Amino acid sequence: MSLEKEHKINSLLRGWPQNAVYLTSWLVANGYSDQLLSRYKKSNWITPINNGAFVKSGDTPTIEGAVFALQSQGKFGVHPGGKSALNLLGKAHYLEFSRQQFTLFGNENERIPSWLKNYNWDMEINYYSTSFLPVDLGLTDIEVNGFSIKVSGAARAIMECLYLAPKKQELKECYELMEGLNNLRPNQVQQLLEACTSVKVKRLFLYLANKCHHPWLEFVNVGNIDMGKGKRQIVVDGVYDPKYKITIPKNLVDE
Structure with a gap:
């Protein structure tokens, strides 16, 4: 050579x-x-x-290492979101999290490459391409093994959890996650809620924040947020909350 x-x-x-x-x-x-x-x-x-x-050679590729490649080399919008982002941020330490599943979010119509989809990561990779929030809003940088990746910040991550609820994410667990988010920045919450296109997510977010009595909620101007019209049945056979006009699980009301 x-x-x-x-x-x-x-x-x-x-x-x-x-x-x-x-x-x-x-x-x-x-x-x-x-x-x-x-x-x-x-x-x-x-x-x-x-x-x-x-x-x-000699290294074991990680899902974070794969995200690093997509973001820094492929210019993808794919990022860890939902519960996985909260776990990476240390915002879910009071709940038990296994590495059996990992949640990724990406832009609408954006597909993850076949090498990532077909590789055996020793965990289930759940990928969701959505447009309910703007591409770059509410993301934050974290360091992993000497490289940096973008993940959903805490406010965006809990909204991603609520986007998946109730079919792919239990609402009671969303409540438990929300309980730990007592220091969100009101201005960022405001930005995200105003930009969010999902009425379900906005109503559930405000309902849970109110239920947790988070002090930052006082500084969010709900009047500037489009809450949609009419009632929303989040679950069947639930309890109706007249303030946010949503039907929620009975086990959540009893908390």
């Missing part, structure tokens, strides 16, 4: 964060040809993840 090629692979491996994924398309665009990548693979420097991505 020439000194130039040796420097090239050494430079790549030195800058490769632990357990992070690199997209084949990004590597090729940055001067690593398919032929060169094939040579690196044969030399056991890099290991393919199905077709379309690589991990540094």
